[in-house]
Structure formats: structure tokens, C-alpha cells
Amino acid sequence: MDKIWLKSYPPGVPAEIDHHQFASLADLFEQSVRKYGNRTAYINMGKSITYEELDRLSARFAAYLQGELKLPRGARVALMMPNLLQYPVAMFGSLRGGYTVVNVNPLYTARELEHQLKDSGADAIVILENFAHTLEHVLPKVPVRHVIVTSLGEMLGFPKSAIVNFVVRRIKKMVPAWHIQGHVRFSAALELGARHSMKRAEIGHDDIAFLQYTGGTTGTAKGAVLTHGNIVGNLQQAHAWIGPYVKEGEEVIITALPLYHIFSLTANCLTFFKIGATNVLITNPRDIPGFVKELAKHPFTVITGVNTLFNALLNNADFAKLDFSRFKIALGGGMAVQQAVADKWKKVTGKVLYEAYGLTETSPAVTINPLDLAEFNHSIGLPVSSTEVSIRDDDGNEVAVGQRGELCVRGPQVMKGYWNRPEDSARAFTADGFFRTGDIAVMDEQGFIRLVDRKKDMILVSGFNVYPNEIEDVVASHPGVLEVAAVGVPDERSGEAVKVFVVKKYPALTAEAIVAHCRENLTGYKVPHHVEFRDELPKTNVGKILRRALRDESAHAG
Structure with a gap:
């Protein structure tokens, strides 16, 4: 696939990065220490x-x-x-x-x-x-x-x-x-x-830095082998992307996602360590009132998180009272950022909530939205520097621009394979060395990629593909909805039907109101047949909603 995305790169972002600038993460560590020795590296409690x-x-x-x-x-x-x-x-x-x-x-x-x-x-x-x-x-x-x-x-x-x-x-x-x-x-x-x-x-670059386990929510967890070269490559890619917008030795980044998670590890801990940032570690981000009090103590410039975290902050009355005068970048990953959350984020903070995409196996960044966007654009952005992407059909053939297919990735950040799992490793790559992400995506003529959904999460209603992200985005735009997850459940007539699990923002919200809202915004076969209210939704340790758990519950209940 031609790198049509390069024409959409913001000024100052290079097409390629030098991933040999550092021999290892230890080398990067030593260089940053020499450069920023007396600057605060971490703050916690x-x-x-x-x-x-x-x-x-x-x-x-x-x-x-x-x-x-x-x-x-x-x-x-x-x-x-x-x-x-x-x-x-x-x-x-x-x-x-x-x-x-x-x-x-x-x-x-x-x-x-x-x-x-x-x-x-x-x-x-x-x-x-x-x-x-x-x-x-x-x-x-x-x-x-x-x-x-x-x-x-x-x-x-x-x-x-x-x-x-x-x-x-x-x-x-x-x-x-x-x-x-x-x-x-x-x-x-x-x-x-x-x-x-x-x-x-x-x-050196070939030495293993991390065994980062993945897939625990979809089966037996596998250890992605991430070398020093993989991680150095990805933090160089991330730095190239944010470089025009940050200042060395001056940034204060809020780290609420756990550092043992690949997103927080590479994006927060390592990339910002390279530029001498101060990293504010939040031990318990689920305590939102306590989290907001901690935010008030620091003139933060950058924050990363998942959609549920941003949503929770926005639903805390004290968050809107914070000083956002130095605030520059909010980066969302790990799950789809919802339009309703992005819109409210900009209204409250004055800054765009930028969506990024990555996987444990890619160290993690694959795509990031340009940091000069004026508005949330519903895409996962452009492939980062020195990254090739290819969108392919089930037979492994590359599809045309605008067509759906599996997103496949090749670049210095892609893992070497799964630890002691040669068969799984072989299945994870195409014959020409692209990693199969398992995500369905579409690329437009400007190179922006829109993630349609995970293959396994797709709902098949009467032969039509229904993608949970789309349903969730519509339901989340209802003012009475706090959180939502959409799954497919067995249906005698259509094979599968859409079911949504909703956490209410307002007690008066009814299932009928949600269905009516969906009918206004979705084609008939996409409208949920079932609405179930919950006090909370099951999530991973970083706040990603576990659709699989909800799907399994529904299957057993049926």
C-alpha cells in the first residue's frame, strides 16, 4: 500500500525515524539522566x-x-x-x-x-x-x-x-x-x-526488554516478546509525532493508566522520560474525587487515558474547575474514544481529545491523530513514522482505499513473536512480514484510518455486519447515558441481535428512550433489541470495557 498518509502529516513530523539513536533503553536512560539530572522525574503521593x-x-x-x-x-x-x-x-x-x-x-x-x-x-x-x-x-x-x-x-x-x-x-x-x-x-x-x-x-536491539502479556480476555494470555529495539523504535516514533508540540525539560504528564500496561509504559514512562518530563503517578485512578484533587496540585500539560477514564473525569463537578492554562495534549487509546466524550472534553478543557491506536504486540503505537486537528475526527489517525500498514481481505489480498479489511502492520515497533509459542507467532504474521492485528479498518484517501471493530466483536444480523463501536457511539450520545457496551446475542429470527448494557447517568432513563434515540440515528437492523441497565460494566485493569464477559453472560443466561 502506498504511503498516502504521509501527505497528511503535520509540519515537523518526519516520514522516518532513527531507531538506532539509542543502543537500548538503558542507553536512553543514561542519556536522559545526564541531561536532566536535577529535574523531577516522578511524583507519587x-x-x-x-x-x-x-x-x-x-x-x-x-x-x-x-x-x-x-x-x-x-x-x-x-x-x-x-x-x-x-x-x-x-x-x-x-x-x-x-x-x-x-x-x-x-x-x-x-x-x-x-x-x-x-x-x-x-x-x-x-x-x-x-x-x-x-x-x-x-x-x-x-x-x-x-x-x-x-x-x-x-x-x-x-x-x-x-x-x-x-x-x-x-x-x-x-x-x-x-x-x-x-x-x-x-x-x-x-x-x-x-x-x-x-x-x-x-x-542491544535484539535483547528482550519486556515480556508483555496479552490476550487474557480472549483466551490464554501470551507473552509478546518486545525487544529493546522494538520499544526504542516506538518511543522514537511517538517522540517524532509529539516533538513539534512539546518542550524538553518542561512537560508535566499525568499517568493514571498503570505503568505495567504497554500504552502507559511506552507513551508516558519512556517517551516522556526521553524529553525530561515530570511524571505524576496516580496510584488509584478509580478514586475520581481523589484523582481530581491530585490534578489540582500540578500544572499538567499532557494526559493519556482511555475513554472511560476521560468520561469519569468529565462527570466529576470539580474537574471543570481545574486550571487548564498549561494543558496541551490529551491522548486516548486502548478503546474507541466516543464522540460524546470527545465533544464534552473539548468544551470543558478547550483542547481536542486525540485518538490513537496500538496493540501490545506493536509496543504499542501504530497510528496517532495529528496534533494540529481542530476537532475530533472519529478516526484512529495516521500511521506513525517508519510504519507500513496494509488493509487486507480474508484471502490476504490488499483492498482498495475506502474498503474494509484487516489492518496489518509492519515496522520497527512490531514484536518478534510470542514467547515460546512458535505456532501462534507464525499465525500472527503474513508471508511478507506484516502483523495481523485482528482489527477491521478502512483507510480514506488522505490516509486516515477508521477502526470499524475487532473481527471477533462483529455482530451478524440477518447477514448484515453490525459493529459495536458504532452502536456504542450512538447510545453514548444520549444525555442520560454514562457508559455503554454493545454485544451480539443469539436471535431465532435474525441469527444475532444487538444488545446494549447501559449505566445510567440519570435514574429516569428508560429502555424505550434509548431505543427511540437509536432509531433516530441507526438503520433498523442496527437498533438494539435488548437493553439491560447495570450499576457498572466489567472492565480490564485499565478501564477497557469487557464485551466478551457481557457476551458470555448473555449466552449462558439464554
């Missing part, structure tokens, strides 16, 4: 650390893994915690030591945790004590030999650390009882690491 402090602490953690635990080069180190200062210390320390980071969702059940630790072959794990009871159950069945436990207050300094830990443990009772013999506290690991010197690991 009122405590800040500079680039220099992060350099020293992460070196100690690397030295602990090397000198104290004597882990071999390339060993896997699992990290299981929310956004805390401990995360960048452990993550950068592991990478600098020559190890592979295995990011773990702290909300995993014992079954899910056992699978990931077994599959990755993790030698060590850093875990927040709140979740240690889950690890305790699976330890006898997994290869983990070293357990480093931390607490929410551990890096906050005295007396705040003691106060936070007392409240979490004794008042809120958020730490279930656990016992893991031989575990080491995070602060003790850093002290032990200080007795050793970090040996600078020789790391």
Missing part, C-alpha cells in the same frame, strides 16, 4: 524523585539482582504493583542490569498469576504487599525463587511512609494476611544493592 535519584536507586536495584541474587543475564523479573515510585526504580534497574521485565497485573487471580509466572519462567518478583497473599498460593507451583515485597508507603519518607502503611494495613485493612518465607523488603534490597557495584550490561 506527594513524594518526588529526581532523574539523578532514580539513577542511583535503579543502579542499586540492578546491583542487587546482579551481585546479591546473582541472576544470570536475561533472567525474567516480574513486577506486580500499581503506579508507585518503586515501579520505575525496579523497571529501569532490571533493564539496566541486563534483565527482562515481566509486567504483571496486580489484580490477577491466583490462576492467572500462576500461568504468567510459569509461562514467563520468572526468577524473581517485586510485589506490593496488598497482593502477596495471591502470590503465596501459587509460589509452590511456579519457578520464582526470589520475592521482593514492597508497601504503598515504602518510598514516601518518614513519617508519611509510616502513616500511609498504618492506614492501609490497620484502618482500611487492604493487606490480607500472607506469609512468604525468605522474602526481602524492597528497601532492604536497595540497601543490599548498595554494597555492590552495578555491572553495565551490554544490551
